[in-house]
Each structure stands twice: as C-alpha cells, then as structure tokens.
Amino acid sequence: MTIANLQDIQRRNGATFEVINEVMVPVSFGNDALAIDAARQGVALADLSHWGLLKISDSDRLRFLHNQSTNNFQILKPGEGCDTVFVTSTARTIDLVTAYVTEDAVLVIISPQRREEIIKWLDRYLFPMDRVILTDLYQKNITFNLIGSESDSILTKLGVPLPIGDGYASHQLLTVNDLEVRVAIGNGLGLPGYTLIAAAPDGAKLWETLTEAGATPMGDRVWQELRIAQGRPFPDCELTEDYNPLEAGLWKTISFNKGCYIGQETIARLNTYKGVKQRLWGIRLQAPAQPGTIITVDDDKVGKLTSVTETDSGIFGLAYIRTKAGGIGLKVKVGDIEGEIVDVPFLTHEYFS
Numbered sequence: 435m436t437i438a439n440l441q442d443i444q445r446r447n448g449a450t451f452e453v454i455n456e457v458m459v460p461v462s463f464g465n466d467a468l469a470i471d472a473a474r475q476g477v478a479l480a481d482l483s484h485w486g487l488l489k490i491s492d493s494d495r496l497r498f499l500h501n502q503s504t505n506n507f508q509i510l511k512p513g514e515g516c517d518t519v520f521v522t523s524t525a526r527t528i529d530l531v532t533a534y535v536t537e538d539a540v541l542v543i544i545s546p547q548r549r550e551e552i553i554k555w556l557d558r559y560l561f562p563m564d565r566v567i568l569t570d571l572y573q574k575n576i577t578f579n580l581i582g583s584e585s586d587s588i589l590t591k592l593g594v595p596l597p598i599g600d601g602y603a604s605h606q607l608l609t610v611n612d613l614e615v616r617v618a619i620g621n622g623l624g625l626p627g628y629t630l631i632a633a634a635p636d637g638a639k640l641w642e643t644l645t646e647a648g649a650t651p652m653g654d655r656v657w658q659e660l661r662i663a664q665g666r667p668f669p670d671c672e673l674t675e676d677y678n679p680l681e682a683g684l685w686k687t688i689s690f691n692k693g694c695y696i697g698q699e700t701i702a703r704l705n706t707y708k709g710v711k712q713r714l715w716g717i718r719l720q721a722p723a724q725p726g727t728i729i730t731v732d733d734d735k736v737g738k739l740t741s742v743t744e745t746d747s748g749i750f751g752l753a754y755i756r757t758k759a760g761g762i763g764l765k766v767k768v769g770d771i772e773g774e775i776v777d778v779p780f781l782t783h784e785y786f787s
Contacts, residue, residue, distance in 0.1 A: 437483065437573060440637035444481070447651045454654070455546050457484040462653035470746070472650035473625060473660060477582040479649035480621075480657050482629075483637065486549030487571040488556075491539040494565040499533065499540060502559060502696055504679060506689035510535045515603030515618060517687045519679045520552060525700035526675040527682055528555065530667060532629070534605050534618055541616070541631065543577060545669045559696075576637035578630040579621040580649065581660070585628055588647050589617070598628070605629075611643040624664045624780040662743045663750055665716055665778025671725065671741045672714055672752055680704050681754065683714045683781030712737065712754045715761060716778035719749040723768045729753055730767045731760075739768050752778070 441451070441458065449460040460481055463469065472478040490499060500507040505518035515534040521527055529548040534541045544552050553570055560566055580588060586596055592610050598619050599605065605618035613636045621627040632640050645651060658668075667673050667682045679688060680701065690705060704710055717729075722742065729737040736759035742751035755764065755775060761783075764775040 437576070437634055437637065440481070440483070440576065440634075440641055443638045443641050444651070447645065449651070449653065454484065455549075457546065459484045459654050460651075461655045463651040465650065466653070466656050467746070469650055469652040469656045470659070473581045473652065473656075475583060477580055477584040477588050477627070477649050478652040478656075479641070479644050480579040480581060480652040480654075481576070481641070482543070482579055482657075483573075483576040483634075485546045485577055486542075486544030486552065487575050487577060487631070488542040488544060488553060489539050489569040489571050490542060490556075491567045491569065492565040495540050496535070498556075498560075498564060498566045499542075500692065500695065502556060503531075504684075504688040504695065504697070504701070505533075506692040507533070507535070507540075508692070512537045513599060513604060513606065515605060517603070517622075517684075519684055519687050520555065521679060521697035521701075522675065523696055523700075525678040525697035525704070527667075527673040527677055527679055527684075528552065529669055530673060530679075530682075530684060530687065532603060532620075532622060534603060534616070534631075536607075541571075543622075543629070545673075548669050574634055576632055576634055576640070578632075578640065578644070579623075579627060579657075580630065580644070581621050581623060581625050581627040581652065583626050584648075585626055588644065588649055589628065591647050592643065610640065613640055613643070615640065623660055623666060625660070659743045659745060662741045662752055663716075663745060663778070665714070665752060665780035667714060667752070667781075668741065672754075677712075677714075677754065678704065680710045681712050681714060683783055685782045685784060710757055710783075712756050713761065713783055714740075714781060715753060715755055716776040717751045717753045717766070717768070717773045718776055719751060719768060720772045722749050723751070723771050725751075727769045729755065729773070731764070734759075736766065
C-alpha cells in the first residue's frame with residue numbers, strides 16, 4: 435500500500451484534491467462546517483503528509499540542531515520534543531518546525547513549502563567532521579493530526595495507553611490496530627490533540643481505523659482556517675525574511691540561555707534593548723480584505739494584513755502591527771475596511787523563564 439491507497443480511501447470519504455506545492459492535497463471532504471465543529475467539541479482528523487519529515491541521526495544530531503535553531507536541544511531526552519524556528523544569520527524567519535527526539539534520531543516536521551529549502555539549508559552547515567546524517571522521509575511516512583477535545587477518547591478506544599508524556603511534544607512509539615505509530619502530544623494549532631507519524635504503507639489502514647473510531651475527516655482548507663484563528667504563523671504569510679521570531683510571537687520557541695546559534699546575536703539584542711518594532715496579532719474585520727493590504731490608524735500606516743479567512747463568526751485575519759501603535763483593542767482600517775486587533779491563543783509576546 436502507498437500514499438495513492440490513502441488518497442483512494444480519502445476520496446471514498448468525499449475528499450477533493452488540489453495541487454499545492456506540486457503535491458496532491460485533500461483540501462475538503464465536503465464537510466467543512468462539520469469538521470470545524472469536530473475540532474471545537476469532538477475530534478477532527480487532518481492529513482499533513484504533504485508536509486516535510488526529516489530524520490536527523492548520528493551522534494552529533496542534538497548539538498547540530500541546537501546550533502541551527504532557536505530552541506534548546508541539549509536538554510531534551512528521548513520521548514521529548516519542542517517547537518523551534520530556523521532563522522537566517524540576521525534572525526529572519528525561515529520556518530517554524532516541530533522536533534521529536536527519539537533514542538537514535540530527531541524527527542522534524544517541516545512546513546510543506548519549506549521542505550526542500552530546509553534540507554538544503556541544513557546540509558550547507560554540515561562539515562566533514564560533523565557526525566550527522568540527514569534523511570528525507572517525505573512520502574516514506576505519513577503524518578496525521580487529531581484535533582479536538584475528544585482526541586483522548588479516540589485513542590483510548592483504540593487501546594492507546596494515556597497519558598503519552600508530561601507535556602507538549604512528548605511522544606511514544608505505540609501500536610494502533612496492529613500498526614506501529616509514533617503518537618505525540620499536540621498538533622501545532624494550540625488546540626487539544628495529537629500528531630501521529632507512521633510508515634506510508636500503513637497510512638490507508640490508519641486513516642480507516644481513526645475515521646471508523648469516530649474522527650471526522652478535515653481538509654487543508656479548514657486546517658488553514660483553524661491555524662489563522664489560532665494564530666499559527668505560516669511560511670510566505672507571517673514567516674518571511676521581513677520578520678523575526680520575536681515579532682512573529684514565537685517567544686516560546688526561543689531559548690535565551692543556551693548560547694550561540696545562527697541568528698542568536700540579533701535575537702538577544704532585540705530582547706535586551708526592547709527592539710521589537712512590530713508584533714503579530716489577530717484581527718477581526720468587517721468585510722473581506724486581501725493579504726498584503728496596508729493597515730492604518732488615522733491615515734498613518736501601522737501594519738500589514740498577512741492572512742485572512744472567513745469563519746462562522748465573521749472575517750478573521752492575522753496582521754503585523756507596529757508596536758508603538760498599540761495592540762489588543764486597537765481600532766484600525768485595513769484598506770477601507772474597519773478592523774479590531776485581538777489576541778490569539780498560539781502566540782506570545784514576552785519571555786517566560
């Protein structure tokens with residue numbers, strides 16, 4: 435069985451596909467409203483197999499990742515994990531990723547449009563003396579998200595022993611319906627749920643197992659709506675070389691105590707001298723607007739809209755707003771459209787030690 439078998443199963447579930455970043459992605463199952471409700475008060479199942487999955491192995495793997503990204507890998511033990519950000523030497527964002535430390539490797543989930551770029555970028559920083567092996571697992575494995583408050587119930591029904599671990603990104607290699615599945619706490623959305631990683635030939639059976647147990651299939655269109663509503667920044671939208679991870683509200687992914695890494699000097703200076711000039715916020719809009727639209731207050735430019743989606747409670751987006759202009763509760767104009775700046779669950783704008 436292959437990815438094609440998984441897609442056949444998904445078509446029988448009502449999936450329609452679109453090509454995104456040169457990959458066929460299930461964008462809807464014809465049940466978008468039902469899938470949103472499931473994520474809020476049940477359990478939804480999303481296929482993230484079009485995202486990248488990289489295995490980093492050999493004895494220098496933790497030191498290498500520690501030196502190449504914002505979080506502290508030297509303190510992580512097998513069964514633990516974290517979110518971390520790859521940044522340029524001037525601390526501009528490349529990607530927000532999730533890493534899982536195993537006994538002999540680190541598995542890294544990469545945003546779909548950054549898969550090849552991150553692998554090439556990491557390879558560029560490998561030196562002959564480094565004991566590090568990069569293995570691209572794209573299309574060799576599948577990645578699913580369980581999203582919603584009933585995610586525990588689904589896993590318990592399938593015989594998965596809970597709890598998985600002590601906190602976000604804790605993970606175990608377990609058996610689900612005779613399939614070997616790595617089950618990790620969290621789904622990258624700030625909502626209850628799990629990430630499941632398995633071999634590609636097991637994808638179709640695992641999808642069937644989860645839907646038969648009660649999970650509602652969710653397409654990428656709804657996943658994008660949720661990530662905007664929750665405030666997860668995304669490459670080519672909120673994560674670009676125009677912004678750094680402090681501006682992007684990714685303070686939880688940054689260790690200010692771990693020493694040198696690519697971009698560390700800039701990030702430390704921004705933190706020390708309160709140099710964050712703009713911040714990412716949620717924004718409620720009175721009508722639809724295009725990403726890239728300039729945001730003003732009293733005709734003065736204060737920011738830019740980066741993402742927008744239509745929800746059952748109105749139009750919602752993400753926007754960078756100049757720090758001196760204000761934050762939560764600020765009334766703005768997005769082009770000619772009125773809006774209000776609001777908080778979103780995924781983001782933080784200060785450091786908690």
